[in-house]
Amino acid sequence: MKKNARAYYEEAREIQGLTTQLIREYQTVIRPELSKINQDQNLTEVGKKAKADALKKEYGIKILQNAQTMKEKHSANLIKARKAAEKTIHTTHKKPDAETVSRFEKAFKALKTELMLTPRADTAQRKLNEFMAKVKDPWIAEQIRSDFADVAGPILNAAGSSRAKYQLELAAAFEKLDADHATPEIVEAREVLHYVEHAEQSNGLFSGFIEADAVKEMVGHEYASYLNKPEEFFAQEEYKEAKPAEHVDPELDLERRIAEGVKKGNELNAKLDLITKQKIQSGELKL
Known part of the structure; x- marks a missing residue:
């Protein structure tokens, strides 16, 4: 079942919130093991270093495998x-009843004519503002926005040297018309979209220096430097086989398969149409 935008965004945030927990869990495992190696009297200093390096490599890869999967789930x-x-945001508002639409269309047409015939920009702007102030229906507000150039044009043409001033005021009125009539669902969707864009532009899941420093202290800079770009780590020849299985999001995968099915269906229909036309032209098929 599909969720709304905020629910998906919150899931992404939850995944990001698990990064610190992931690092702490590895710390509780790696630190005691490294300490045990360091205290092993049966190993030389060279032996201790070799064993510690092997351990760091093992867990460095595991950390980046987790980072890769988390990144894919977060992105999805x-x-x-x-x-x-x-x-x-782009859902069309419900159209009001036929009588309301008819009254609006007549009034809007009359307004456009009035604005064209009004010689003063301030008078024309006042008439437009008064008309918009009476609008209560989101669908009607959407129609005015769609034709805003038709009502703004006469005002700007009459503005003369004050054109820049009226441009700013009309732009503000255009945005206000949208803001005043946006449904709560649209307002929330715009807010979520803003958060999503910010997340997409961020440096990555592991955003804090504390996490990077902790990984560096545990397993070394070689692995810590790839925390936010694990795909680059697993692109290296040495680590290709260690790359974790790609996370397949069920909803996005279903959308992809449906889109591919539609595309193949369209291609098949196009081929059948071409074959039919060729057979008609050759006389093999008569309709």
């Missing part, structure tokens, strides 16, 4: 949050 939820938010 951000993608789903973005898609859900954009779908909500």
Whole structure:
């Protein structure tokens, strides 16, 4: 079952919140083992270093395997949050009854004519503002925004040297028209989309120096430097086989398979149409 944009975004945040917990869990395992190696009287200093390095490599790879899977899950939820938010934002408002639509269309047409015939920009702007102030229906507000150039044009044409001033004021009125009539769902979707964009532009899941420093102290800089780009680590020839299985998000995978099915269906239909036309032209098929 699909969720709304905020639910997907919160899942992404939960994954990011697990990064510190992941590092702490490895600390509780690695530190005692390294201490045990260091205290082993049966090993030379060279032997201790070799065994410690092997341990760090083993756990460094494990940490980056976890980082890779978490990154893929985090990205999948951000993608789903973005898609859900954009779908909500671009959803068309419910159209009012026929009588309300008819009254609006007549009044809006009359307003456009009035603005064209009004010689003063301030008077024309006042008429437009008064008209917009009476709008209560989101669908009607959407229609005005769609045709805003038609009502803004006459005002700007009459503005003369004050054109820049009226441009700013009309731009503000255009945005206000949208903000005043956005549904709570759309307002929330826009907020979530803003958060998603911020997350997409961030440095990665492991955003704090404390986490990077902790990994560096545990297993070394070689692994800590790849915390936010584990895919680059596993792209190296030496570590390709250690790359974890790719996380497949069920919802995104279903969308992909449906899209591929539609594409193949369209290609098949196009081929059948071409074959049919060729047979008609050659006389093999008569309709």
